[in-house]
Amino acid sequence: MKKEISVNVEQEVLSLVTDITYSCVPDWYDAVYTDLKMNLIIPKHREAHKKMPAILWLCGGAYSVVSNSAWMPELMYFARHGYIVASAEYRTSNKATFPAGIVDVKSAIRYLKAHADQFCIDSDKIFVMGESAGGTYACLAGTTSDVKEWDQGENLSFDSQVAGVVDYYGPSDIGKTSVIKNDVVPSWATTAFLGEDEYDENARKASAVNYVDEKTAPFLILHGTKDGTVPIEQSNELYEKLQEKGIYAEYYQILGAGHGEDIFYQKKIKELVLAFLDKLVRGSI
Numbered sequence: 001m002k003k004e005i006s007v008n009v010e011q012e013v014l015s016l017v018t019d020i021t022y023s024c025v026p027d028w029y030d031a032v033y034t035d036l037k038m039n040l041i042i043p044k045h046r047e048a049h050k051k052m053p054a055i056l057w058l059c060g061g062a063y064s065v066v067s068n069s070a071w072m073p074e075l076m077y078f079a080r081h082g083y084i085v086a087s088a089e090y091r092t093s094n095k096a097t098f099p100a101g102i103v104d105v106k107s108a109i110r111y112l113k114a115h116a117d118q119f120c121i122d123s124d125k126i127f128v129m130g131e132s133a134g135g136t137y138a139c140l141a142g143t144t145s146d147v148k149e150w151d152q153g154e155n156l157s158f159d160s161q162v163a164g165v166v167d168y169y170g171p172s173d174i175g176k177t178s179v180i181k182n183d184v185v186p187s188w189a190t191t192a193f194l195g196e197d198e199y200d201e202n203a204r205k206a207s208a209v210n211y212v213d214e215k216t217a218p219f220l221i222l223h224g225t226k227d228g229t230v231p232i233e234q235s236n237e238l239y240e241k242l243q244e245k246g247i248y249a250e251y252y253q254i255l256g257a258g259h260g261e262d263i264f265y266q267k268k269i270k271e272l273v274l275a276f277l278d279k280l281v282r283g284s285i
Helices: 072-079 100-114 131-144 174-179 187-193 199-205 233-244 267-282
Strands: 016-029 032-043 052-058 084-088 121-131 166-167 219-223 249-254
Touching: 016 072, 016 100, 032 072, 032 100, 032 199, 052 100, 052 131, 052 267, 072 084, 072 249, 072 267, 084 100, 100 121, 100 131, 100 199, 121 131, 121 267, 131 166, 166 267, 174 187, 174 199, 187 199, 219 233, 233 249
Parallel strands: 052 084, 052 121, 121 166, 166 219, 219 249
Antiparallel strands: 016 032, 032 084
């Protein structure tokens, strides 16, 4: 069959830019340095393009493993709905203990702001989203804009403040995760993350609930009622703290959902997340 057809350009073409170095950090007993990478979904044609809100995604992995590519197919949904999407790796517990990971996350935020013109980003509308361990870092990013000691490395003329947080079942009160006794996140995971010698002090510092104040960013929290890895009480407490301080927060308890299950990446959940972000972009919250 041979046929001529006419096609209109109705959908913007996007580009996937992989393995961008956003920071260079100490490695191997601080004797050498290693590059930290992020992936980006951005418009293919960027010249004179309008500025767009951006999402920084943080993968989970019991603080011990991380991927900046694992969730990119699911994140395409947000790129198709008007958001620049970045997914960044960070130092895991086999590389460095707390606060290395949140230092890296803040570096990633500053990198996006420093390169906002290059990537068509509205630097006042950068949101952070994370799942599980990545949720811990997302929560910290949204609650610690005043903790300047964690702003280290490159692009220090830019701040690491974010416009909103989406927390997928992340531990937000690390001191209470000692109740976790299972094969998914055993006690060694938090010990490796926090460091055995300074466990108690770092547990306090790594807990977002301890930083919630009037300057905290708006939150969307998602947690499964059958989560056997991170108790739902973690999100209950975080939501209560946000309410106490008058911070706008939406909290969805997903009935029957366990930790990190596929239900969190269905269209209905994505629509809830998008609606939350869109409200912040429009300034209607």
